[in-house]
Amino acid sequence: MNVTTIPEGTKLTVIAEGKLGTTAAPELENAVKNNIDGVTELIFDFEKLEFMASAGLRVLLSAAKTMKKQGSMKIIKVNPEVMEVFTFTGMADMIDIEAI
Amino acid sequence: MKQKKKKIALVITIWLVVIVLASCALSATLTYITLSKRTDRQTRDLVRQNVENVSRDIEEMADESILIYVKDLLNSEYITTANIADPDALSRELCEFCNGYGIEINVVNKDGIIIASSVPEYIGYDMHVGEQASEFLVLLDGSTEQYIQDFRGNSYDESIKMKYAGMRFSDGSGFLEVGFTKDSYFDAVSLQAEFATTNRQISENGYLMICDENLNILNSFHNTYTGKSISEAGITIDPSKTYDYFEEMCDVFGVPSYVNINKVKGVYIIGVYSVKEAVAELRTMMLASIILEATVFAILFVALSILLRKLIVNNIIKVNDGLAQITDGNLDEKIEVRDTYEFDSLSTDINATVDKLKGYIAEAAARIDADLEVARTIQTSVLPNEFPPFPDHHEFELFASMRSAKEVGGDFYDFFMIGMDTLGFLIADVSGKSIPGAMFMMRGKAVIKNLAESGMPPADVFSIANEKLCEGNDAELFITAWMGYLDLKTGTVHVANAGHNPPVLVRDGRAEFVILKPGLMLAGMEGMIYKEQTMQLGRGDILYLYTDGVTEAMDADENQYGEDRLLKLLSFKDDHPEPSGDNGIAGAVCEMVSADIEQFVQGAEQSDDITMLCIRYLGEG
Numbered sequence: 001m002n003v004t005t006i007p008e009g010t011k012l013t014v015i016a017e018g019k020l021g022t023t024a025a026p027e028l029e030n031a032v033k034n035n036i037d038g039v040t041e042l043i044f045d046f047e048k049l050e051f052m053a054s055a056g057l058r059v060l061l062s063a064a065k066t067m068k069k070q071g072s073m074k075i076i077k078v079n080p081e082v083m084e085v086f087t088f089t090g091m092a093d094m095i096d097i098e099a100i
Numbered sequence: 101m102k103q104k105k106k107k108i109a110l111v112i113t114i115w116l117v118v119i120v121l122a123s124c125a126l127s128a129t130l131t132y133i134t135l136s137k138r139t140d141r142q143t144r145d146l147v148r149q150n151v152e153n154v155s156r157d158i159e160e161m162a163d164e165s166i167l168i169y170v171k172d173l174l175n176s177e178y179i180t181t182a183n184i185a186d187p188d189a190l191s192r193e194l195c196e197f198c199n200g201y202g203i204e205i206n207v208v209n210k211d212g213i214i215i216a217s218s219v220p221e222y223i224g225y226d227m228h229v230g231e232q233a234s235e236f237l238v239l240l241d242g243s244t245e246q247y248i249q250d251f252r253g254n255s256y257d258e259s260i261k262m263k264y265a266g267m268r269f270s271d272g273s274g275f276l277e278v279g280f281t282k283d284s285y286f287d288a289v290s291l292q293a294e295f296a297t298t299n300r301q302i303s304e305n306g307y308l309m310i311c312d313e314n315l316n317i318l319n320s321f322h323n324t325y326t327g328k329s330i331s332e333a334g335i336t337i338d339p340s341k342t343y344d345y346f347e348e349m350c351d352v353f354g355v356p357s358y359v360n361i362n363k364v365k366g367v368y369i370i371g372v373y374s375v376k377e378a379v380a381e382l383r384t385m386m387l388a389s390i391i392l393e394a395t396v397f398a399i400l401f402v403a404l405s406i407l408l409r410k411l412i413v414n415n416i417i418k419v420n421d422g423l424a425q426i427t428d429g430n431l432d433e434k435i436e437v438r439d440t441y442e443f444d445s446l447s448t449d450i451n452a453t454v455d456k457l458k459g460y461i462a463e464a465a466a467r468i469d470a471d472l473e474v475a476r477t478i479q480t481s482v483l484p485n486e487f488p489p490f491p492d493h494h495e496f497e498l499f500a501s502m503r504s505a506k507e508v509g510g511d512f513y514d515f516f517m518i519g520m521d522t523l524g525f526l527i528a529d530v531s532g533k534s535i536p537g538a539m540f541m542m543r544g545k546a547v548i549k550n551l552a553e554s555g556m557p558p559a560d561v562f563s564i565a566n567e568k569l570c571e572g573n574d575a576e577l578f579i580t581a582w583m584g585y586l587d588l589k590t591g592t593v594h595v596a597n598a599g600h601n602p603p604v605l606v607r608d609g610r611a612e613f614v615i616l617k618p619g620l621m622l623a624g625m626e627g628m629i630y631k632e633q634t635m636q637l638g639r640g641d642i643l644y645l646y647t648d649g650v651t652e653a654m655d656a657d658e659n660q661y662g663e664d665r666l667l668k669l670l671s672f673k674d675d676h677p678e679p680s681g682d683n684g685i686a687g688a689v690c691e692m693v694s695a696d697i698e699q700f701v702q703g704a705e706q707s708d709d710i711t712m713l714c715i716r717y718l719g720e721g
Contacts, residue, residue: 022533022707054531054580054648061624062576089580089599090618094625 003031010071011041017048025055032063040071047077047100052085064095074098109405109413116404120397124390131389135382143378147360147371148345150302154293154310154371155364162289162365163248163265170246170267170278179207179276187216187223194218202284204262206277212237215274222256230255232264239268239275251366254279282366286312289365294319306358306373313339313366325353330368335359337368349375415443423450431458468534475538476504479709482542483512487683490517495588495720498525499687500713501694503706510537511647511711512545516553518585524552526583527645527713529600531621532575540577544569544622548581558583558596559632562622566598566630569623579622582645584635591637591717596630598622601651605635606642606689609672613663614643637717642678642689644670645715649708653697656704661697669696686714 001024006013012035016028036042042063060075067073074096078086083099086092173179178197183190184207194205198218207216212227227233233255238244248265262279269275293310297319300308307321315330315337330337334351337343343363350359352372360371415437422435434451438444480502487499500513510530518524526548530541547568551561561583569579582600584593599621602613619630637643646666653661669692672678679688690712697710 053652054529057621058531058576058578061578061621065625088602088615088618090597090620090624091599093618094620 001027003027005031005035007035007039010039011043012036012039013043013045015045015048019051020049020056021051021053022055025053025059028056029059029062032059036063036066036070039067042067042071042073044073044075045077046075046079046082049079049082052082057085057089057091060091060095072096108416109409112408113405116401120401124393124397127393128386128390131393132386135385135389139378139382139385143358143373144347144360147302147306147358147373148347150300150306150308151345151360151362151369151371154297154300154308154369155362158289158293158364158367158369161295162285165291166263166265166278166280166285167246167248167267170265170276173205173278174267174269174276181271181273184216184273190216191218191220191223195220202281204279206279207274208236208239208266208277209274210240210272212240225256227255236264236266236275236277239266242272244268251282251285286366289367290318293367293369297321302371302373305377306371309333309370309372311337311368311370315339315368318367330370335361335370337361343368411440415439419443419446419450426454431461471535472506475535478535478538479504479510479512479541482545484515487687489515490523493517493523493588495718496523496586497684497686497716497718498523498714499683499690500527500711501690502709502711503694504709505649505706510541511649511709512541513645513711513713514545514549515713516549518553518555521588523586523588523715524558524583525586525645525713525715526552526581527600527603527647527711528579528581528622529647529649529709529711530577530579532577536575536577540569540573540575540579540623544579544581548583552583552585557632558585558594559630562596562598562619562630563628566622566624566628567626570626573623578624580647581622584643586637586715586717589720591639591641591719593635593637593643595633595635597633598630599624601646601648603646604644604666604670605637606644606670606672607638608640609678611667611670613667637715639717639719641717642670642686643715643717644689644693645713646693647709647711649706649710650693650697650712652708653701653710654704654707655701661700665696665700666693669693684716686716689714689716 001016001018001020004015006015014028014031018024020028044060064073076098077100078097079100083092083097086097091097178193183193187207190207194216195218198205203218205218206214206222208227209215214222214225214227217223225233227237232249232252235249236247239247246265246267249263251261251263254260254262254264262281263285264277264279266275266277290312297308297310301321302308309320309325310318311330312318317325317328317330317333319326325333333353343361346361348359348361350357352359356375358373358375358378362369418437419435422433422437425433431454435447437447483502489498498515500515502511502513504511510532511528512530513525513527515523515525528544530537530544532540544565547565548561551564552558556564562581579598580600581598582595582603584595586593595616597616597618599618602615605612605614614635616633616635617631620628651661651663651666670689678685679692681688681691693712694710
């Protein structure tokens with residue numbers, strides 16, 4: 001999985017490409033942790049994300065908790081498969097998630 | 101900006117250049133000093149040698165010419181047997197002959213008495229008497245043909261300095277003695293000197309000069325110099341001193357030169373060699389020498405550079421390449437650069453270090469494995485595994501299984517009776533792994549069970565459990581869970597869903613996912629309120645709960661088992677009927693799914709716990 005971060009002042013966009021499984025989750029976690037200071041608007045672009053496992057959920061949940069104190073968080077361009085995971089874990093009700 | 105390190109080859113090349121240049125300079129200097137001295141010595145020797153040669157020639161030939169003169173005189177008309185018979189007449193003739201020429205002629209008989217002489221006073225003189233004269237007596241005993249002396253005072257009168265030469269009469273009747281004054285002798289000498297110096301050079305650039313006792317140049321290679329005084333030439337000669345190959349440096353006719361002066365037979369032989377010419381030769385030799393040295397050093401330099409590259413740089417590159425392989429992850433790669441002692445040693449040491457590291461890694465991996473074993477043991481030990489769990493209850497069949505992955509996913513299930521008429525059951529999936537996951541799993545299970553056994557509705561159980569589990573959850577783990585309370589009398593199931601996979605309901609052979617609005621997973625976020633939901637089970641209905649270890653089981657190509665396949669498997673028809681077995685239909689269903697998953701993955705490594713719980717509601721009676 002590839003993670004790209006695009007910092008734009010207090011807005012941070014994190015693009016994840018590929019499969020977000022157990023081995024890939026730390027990479028996403030680091031990308032968020034290293035860049036989250038001072039961010040008031042966090043956006044996850046999951047257009048190229050094929051798949052997500054629970055390890056990925058943990059990273060997103062953690063980010064959501066942090067952003068709850070700092071500003072806002074949004075996950076955009078989510079494909080149906082990944083959307084399903086968000087739905088039945090109840091994440092869809094907690095986090096602002098937009099389908100593709 | 102980080103300073104780029106210089107290449108070792110470059111550093112050594114620069115040093116080599118500096119050293120080579122320094123060596124060249126030092127060598128050139130030493131060569132110059134040595135050659136200078138040598139040139140100086142050689143030039144002096146050359147000049148001296150030439151002066152020597154000329155001196156010797158003059159000495160020999162001066163005497164020789166005198167003897168020839170005497171011989172000529174002996175064979176001439178003056179000295180005949182007839183003339184000797186009349187000595188007085190002969191004497192008068194001799195006197196006439198010698199007059200003004202500075203020579204003296206004496207005829208000596210076999211007894212050593214002068215019988216005729218150009219000097220009347222000498223007639224009757226006995227040669228035996230004087231030391232000088234008596235030396236000539238050797239001409240009488242028949243052993244010697246001729247005899248010549250150096251300039252000296254004669255026996256008659258010491259103050260008279262003459263050079264005497266004598267030659268024996270062929271008939272043995274005596275000998276002829278001729279004496280030369282300085283002047284007359286000098287003519288003979290100067291003739292020779294002239295002869296010796298004409299056309300005579302010292303090498304290409306030197307020359308000789310001859311001057312008389314009056315310090316006038318008699319003859320020289322350079323004709324223009326003849327007749328000039330030696331002091332005009334710039335050379336000072338002190339007539340009172342002896343000159344025995346005397347070396348000096350002076351300006352000869354304005355040209356700085358090496359000079360060698362030898363006095364022989366009353367003449368001064370002077371050798372002259374221009375310093376400039378000597379230096380020019382030196383310069384040529386120096387140039388040749390430097391070119392040779394530079395060539396040698398250049399070859400040395402190139403050879404060293406090549407050697408360096410071959411022996412060191414290339415080998416270092418090879419070692420680096422090997423190390424790159426190792427850091428890429430190939431820990432079995434060996435460094436084999438062994439053509440010199442140091443590299444052999446280096447290779448061995450690197451390989452030993454890598455082996456050691458492999459050992460440590462293996463140890464660490466083993467420790468992790470041991471940890472995982474502990475976690476797995478914890479996990480399996482807390483899950484109820486006696487089936488049927490409640491043999492007295494015939495309202496339902498229940499079976500559950502959990503097969504943990506190596507990495508231990510922390511799945512669990514649980515079931516308990518709440519009062520006589522309610523069966524509580526749940527399935528859950530902890531997000532963490534290994535020991536932290538196992539510990540959180542135990543905590544979660546205990547918290548939920550405690551709350552549930554108190555009779556609290558499932559949604560409230562989750563709400564409170566969520567708060568409790570959020571506390572002290574530094575690792576930020578969470579638990580998805582699906583819990584149901586089955587009313588054994590009515591078949592109603594009160595459900596709480598904390599983000600877990602929807603279970604499958606199989607009714608009359610038709611399989612469907614039970615979609616109920618999920619709350620967030622437990623320990624995800626504080627302040628969550630879970631809403632209770634309800635569903636209904638009819639007699640014979642099968643409710644199949646599972647974790648994502650089932651649907652996300654992967655084969656070698658990373659294809660997932662998937663929800664569709666599960667649904668299809670749980671759809672029972674004539675050609676694929678409801679299974680049955682020792683553990684009832686519920687048990688058989690679980691075994692069937694397990695077997696199907698195994699067949700699907702085809703031996704690929706299990707990445708997550710495969711957990712399932714199956715209930716078949718039979719109803720009362």
